[in-house]
Amino acid sequence: GAGVSQSPSNKVTEKGKDVELRCDPISGHTALYWYRQRLGQGLEFLIYFQGNSAPDKSGLPSDRFSAERTGESVSTLTIQRTQQEDSAVYLCASSPQPPGSTLNTEAFFGQGTRLTVV
Amino acid sequence: SQQGEEDPQALSIQEGENATMNCSYKTSINNLQWYRQNSGRGLVHLILIRSNEREKHSGRLRVTLDTSKKSSSLLITASRAADTASYFCAANSGYSSASKIIFGSGTRLSIRP
Numbered sequence: 016g017a018g019v020s021q022s023p024s025n026k027v028t029e030k031g032k033d034v035e036l037r038c039d040p041i042s043g044h045t046a047l048y049w050y051r052q053r054l055g056q057g058l059e060f061l062i063y064f065q066g067n068s069a070p071d072k073s074g075l076p077s078d079r080f081s082a083e084r085t086g087e088s089v090s091t092l093t094i095q096r097t098q099q100e101d102s103a104v105y106l107c108a109s110s111p112q113p114p115g116s117t118l119n120t121e122a123f124f125g126q127g128t129r130l131t132v133v
Numbered sequence: 134s135q136q137g138e139e140d141p142q143a144l145s146i147q148e149g150e151n152a153t154m155n156c157s158y159k160t161s162i163n164n165l166q167w168y169r170q171n172s173g174r175g176l177v178h179l180i181l182i183r184s185n186e187r188e189k190h191s192g193r194l195r196v197t198l199d200t201s202k203k204s205s206s207l208l209i210t211a212s213r214a215a216d217t218a219s220y221f222c223a224a225n226s227g228y229s230s231a232s233k234i235i236f237g238s239g240t241r242l243s244i245r246p
Contacts, residue, residue: 019175048234057221057238058176071233104174114225114234115163117183122166122223122234124175 017041021107021125028097028132036092036128040109047090048122049082050106058106064090065113097132104129138237139222145243152209154240156222157202165198166223166234167207176221179207209242217244 020039028034040047049061060074064084075081079098084090094101108122139156146152158165164183168176182189182198182205189196195208209216221239 050236058236060233060235063233106175108176108234110234117163119181120164120166120225120234121178121181122168122176123178124168126175 019107019109019123019125021105021128023128024126025129026131028130030099030132031096033093033095034097034130036094036105036107036130038090038092038107038109038125040088040090040107041111041123043087044109044111044123045087046110046113046120046122047084048108048110049090049092050108051076051103052106052127053103061092061105063114094130097130099132102130102132139220139240141240142238143241143243145245146212147245148212148214150212152212152216152242152244154207154220154222154242156205156207156237158205158222158224158235158237159203160224160226162200163225165196165205166225167194167196167205168221168223168236170219170221170239179220212242212244214244214246216242218242 022037047064050058062082063071067084079095082092104127106127108124110122112118112120166181167179170176180191182196193210198205219239219241221236223234223236225234
């Protein structure tokens, strides 16, 4: 597609249920990022993929959070046993180059998934 | 820990005035980027400044970078109502494969007509 696509755009789930969020990056983009944004706050780094490996998982808030990526394609962020504090917008971004590159490292964002845990 | 911190957190100015937002970061960077966010959803890239650059212009945007002070500023000249949004700086940290892009907490800019 022309841009980064995230699905679903909105998700309401009951506390304790598992959710899976999907991100389709721009074709050919090697770098993929997940961020969490609570209402009125900045972006909290969760995880970064280079290809299908994750050099940095330091931002995942707990072991209930996991993410994977298939090659240089789709990524899924899974939250198990959701809690109310997981309610936020989850943003995915892709970039044509890894962050350490001297070439274009601009990140292209999807519209996010708004997760509400009730 | 997150890298960038913007100030002010919120800024309200009259249309036509200039808006200046500042950003500080903690570690060495490869480049620093500024993004804009409308309505709390996807962010749009505005401008990128590399660690060996001191100033960059793009239309009504002017970005400066001072690596000795680990700070950057974004100036929007001749503001318009459509500039109302949240603005974030993003520090691209380092040169290793473990580097990443870390965002600040943002500045909410309101332009009064």
